[in-house]
Amino acid sequence: MTQCALSRPLAVSMWCGAMLSLALLCACSIRGGRxxxxxxxxxxxxxxxxxxxxxxxxxxxxxxxxxxxxPYLQLLQGDENLRQGNPEEWGEAGSRLxxxxxxxxxxxxxxxxxxxxxxxxxxxxxxxxxxxxxVWITLVGHTDAQSTLEYGYNIGMARALAARNFLIGQGxxxxxxxxxxxxxxxxxxxxxxxxxxxxxxxxEVLGFIAPPGYDAPRANASTPDPAPETEExxxxxxxSDIPRL
Amino acid sequence: xxxxxxxxxxxxxxxxxxxxxxALVLALTHTAAAQESDLIVRAGEGTSKFVIAVPxxxxxxxxxxxxxALGDIIANDLRLSGHFAExxxxxxxxxxxxxxxxxxxxxxxxxxxxxxxxxVKGTFTVSGDEIKAEVRTYxxxxxxxxxxxxxxxxxxxxxxxxAHRISNELIERLTGFPGVANTEILYVxxxxxxxKSKQVMRVDADGFNPRAITPQGELTATPAWGSNGTxxxxxxxxxxNPDLAGYMLQRKHSWWVSRKTGLNISPDWNEKVQRIALTxxxxxxxxxxxxxxxxxxxxxxxxxxxxxxxxxxxxxxSQIAFTSDRTGAPQIYxxxxxxxxxxxxxxxxxxxxxxxxxxxxxxxxxxAARVGGKFQIFVINADGTGARQxxxxxxxxxxxxxxxNGRVLAFTSTRTGKKQIHLLHADSGEVWPLTTGExxxxxxxxxxxx
Numbered sequence: 001m002t003q004c005a006l007s008r009p010l011a012v013s014m015w016c017g018a019m020l021s022l023a024l025l026c027a028c029s030i031r032g033g034r035x036x037x038x039x040x041x042x043x044x045x046x047x048x049x050x051x052x053x054x055x056x057x058x059x060x061x062x063x064x065x066x067x068x069x070x071p072y073l074q075l076l077q078g079d080e081n082l083r084q085g086n087p088e089e090w091g092e093a094g095s096r097l098x099x100x101x102x103x104x105x106x107x108x109x110x111x112x113x114x115x116x117x118x119x120x121x122x123x124x125x126x127x128x129x130x131x132x133x134x135v136w137i138t139l140v141g142h143t144d145a146q147s148t149l150e151y152g153y154n155i156g157m158a159r160a161l162a163a164r165n166f167l168i169g170q171g172x173x174x175x176x177x178x179x180x181x182x183x184x185x186x187x188x189x190x191x192x193x194x195x196x197x198x199x200x201x202x203x204e205v206l207g208f209i210a211p212p213g214y215d216a217p218r219a220n221a222s223t224p225d226p227a228p229e230t231e232e233x234x235x236x237x238x239x240s241d242i243p244r245l
Numbered sequence: 246x247x248x249x250x251x252x253x254x255x256x257x258x259x260x261x262x263x264x265x266x267x268a269l270v271l272a273l274t275h276t277a278a279a280q281e282s283d284l285i286v287r288a289g290e291g292t293s294k295f296v297i298a299v300p301x302x303x304x305x306x307x308x309x310x311x312x313x314a315l316g317d318i319i320a321n322d323l324r325l326s327g328h329f330a331e332x333x334x335x336x337x338x339x340x341x342x343x344x345x346x347x348x349x350x351x352x353x354x355x356x357x358x359x360x361x362x363x364x365v366k367g368t369f370t371v372s373g374d375e376i377k378a379e380v381r382t383y384x385x386x387x388x389x390x391x392x393x394x395x396x397x398x399x400x401x402x403x404x405x406x407x408a409h410r411i412s413n414e415l416i417e418r419l420t421g422f423p424g425v426a427n428t429e430i431l432y433v434x435x436x437x438x439x440x441k442s443k444q445v446m447r448v449d450a451d452g453f454n455p456r457a458i459t460p461q462g463e464l465t466a467t468p469a470w471g472s473n474g475t476x477x478x479x480x481x482x483x484x485x486n487p488d489l490a491g492y493m494l495q496r497k498h499s500w501w502v503s504r505k506t507g508l509n510i511s512p513d514w515n516e517k518v519q520r521i522a523l524t525x526x527x528x529x530x531x532x533x534x535x536x537x538x539x540x541x542x543x544x545x546x547x548x549x550x551x552x553x554x555x556x557x558x559x560x561x562x563s564q565i566a567f568t569s570d571r572t573g574a575p576q577i578y579x580x581x582x583x584x585x586x587x588x589x590x591x592x593x594x595x596x597x598x599x600x601x602x603x604x605x606x607x608x609x610x611x612x613a614a615r616v617g618g619k620f621q622i623f624v625i626n627a628d629g630t631g632a633r634q635x636x637x638x639x640x641x642x643x644x645x646x647x648x649x650n651g652r653v654l655a656f657t658s659t660r661t662g663k664k665q666i667h668l669l670h671a672d673s674g675e676v677w678p679l680t681t682g683e684x685x686x687x688x689x690x691x692x693x694x695x
Contacts, residue, residue, distance in 0.1 A: 086486050088485035148575075148598040148599060148613060149657075149687065150510070150511055150555050150644070153467075153508060153510055154552045154554045155552065158530060179507055180485075180486060182464065182487075184440065185443070187439075187440070
């Protein structure tokens with residue numbers, strides 16, 4: 001198992017220990033029924049340390065904000081065997097945000113560029129997410145059956161990354177935005193549709209409520225962290241049961 | 246001159262056909278055999294094919310098992326090889342065979358009247374759980390006994406493997422080209438209507454015996470054969486990310502090959518350099534990398550803001566064909582692995598993807614290109630010359646993969662209404678269905694098996 005390879009004060013070590021226990025508990029409870037023969041390397045997600053001192057001034061724009069090195073991100077980039085966790089992996093530790101859905105971001109056929117409508121929509125999402133720090137999102141890119149299957153996975157991911165880069169530019173922490181793509185797959189309304197399905201050229205935005213301790217560093221540290229708008233739902237079934245429409 | 250008797254460990258049946266064969270060879274000019282010392286015929290070039298008949302095998306153990314599927318399986322393998330045509334009516338084959346048995350000799354003129362050029366006659370014996378067979382091939386034009394082989398060491402539940410072995414040897418002996426009857430094809434089977442559950446499957450090259458490698462309930466993609474043909478690599482969304490898994494077929498042991506953030510898809514293994522080429526998006530967009538089968542030593546090969554994807558190694562491991570949309574739309578490029586310099590390969594149509602480098606024979610690359618709004622399978626020489634369209638029609642044909650003899654392709658087509666795997670003979674353009682049933686796509690053909 002990969003331990004937090006950080007030399008930190010005792011409080012954070014205790015956080016690591018607590019998260020480790022929680023992760024193990026959750027892993028045993030939700031994974032037991034789906035035990036696979038694969039033994040993937042255990043990734044223990046240790047939270048970044050909560051900042052004890054707020055920055056002296058709130059930055060005016062993303063460009064002016066001083067680059068705060070995120071130790072968790074550094075850890076990810078240093079160890080090529082780790083990958084950033086998809087919020088869906090939290091299972092019961094985190095949970096799918098059901099009280100609020102995010103409108104998908106649409107693209108022109110064959111395009112990975114964000115048009116004005118897409119940017120406006122992403123700005124709305126960014127604004128809401130910056131007020132709800134405990135919500136993390138997965139972006140799932142798609143395309144329709146006009147492309148080849150393999151290229152479809154790639155263009156779906158390119159769209160998700162374009163949306164992600166835009167959100168990061170608006171100040172969101174990269175850790176809270178997980179990029180994914182299933183290309184032509186898993187978009188139920190479009191899968192059996194005619195080849196030319198304009199609505200399939202989209203990036204889905206799926207929200208998840210982070211488990212305690214996963215709070216991301218705030219873009220504006222002086223603003224108190226408000227409670228998320230939605231209630232926390234009771235334990236949701238595993239990811240594949242939730243409809244993605 | 247070929248001394249046909251010395252090629253076979255068997256004594257021909259009936260009269261001393263051996264002496265007769267020698268006399269005939271001396272007297273006649275067998276055009277094809279005069280070319281090469283060890284070949285019997287050059288069959289299957291272009292669209293002309295020899296008709297070959299494989300009647301049902303006869304049991305030599307009275308009272309024991311009287312029927313076996315060996316003849317049918319072999320006949321099917323020979324047809325799928327693209328080198329041979331079936332006799333027009335199967336019923337006449339069995340009828341003529343019965344007449345031969347009744348007469349106690351081969352009535353070559355009757356076989357000729359069916360246009361049959363080569364006749365394969367087999368006998369088999371079952372004792373306990375073991376089956377043995379003897380297979381003799383005759384040339385109906387020269388009325389020659391050509392060669393024979395005996396086979397043993399197979400169990401009765403291995404009849405298909407035995408038949409494929411016999412077919413491969415027949416094909417090699419008669420045409421000089423290696424047969425692929427004992428190879429397998431991986432593909433992805435769609436379990437539901439929404440593309441949420443897809444299983445990686447393996448199937449014999451004749452379409453029989455499909456078996457699942459992954460469980461239902463996962464989304465899987467882009468399977469590929471791996472090291473030694475004993476393991477496979479495939480992408481699975483089991484942990485909510487397109488991660489690359491490895492699976493050993495015998496030991497049934499799986500492991501994670503690559504789990505970077507984002508895509509870990511489109512693996513292609515090269516046995517020579519012992520590395521997997523694949524597409525990763527971990528550095529910001531789709532690029533080509535190579536890694537070991539343990540997922541170590543990731544080497545990045547492409548650096549540009551465009552999508553670079555779907556790699557295919559050249560057989561010697563020095564070049565990789567891949568897809569890039571660096572000019573705006575996806576096209577096939579070829580890069581030198583050492584220098585990482587790339588040249589564009591495809592100019593047909595406005596969209597090309599799915600390059601597959603032939604593992605044997607002519608140095609050529611198959612791919613899918615969109616012409617007239619539909620994807621068609623093309624073949625092109627590795628130097629960029631001679632682009633040739635192989636499929637036609639008003640449905641999509643994509644994702645080609647080569648058989649290890651470099652003569653037949655498997656590909657995905659929607660010509661029957663939904664995605665199915667089909668076989669395509671790269672020289673004649675003939676197409677046969679491989680899968681039926683639920684939608685299937687993304688085929689990968691195994692390497693040759695000993």
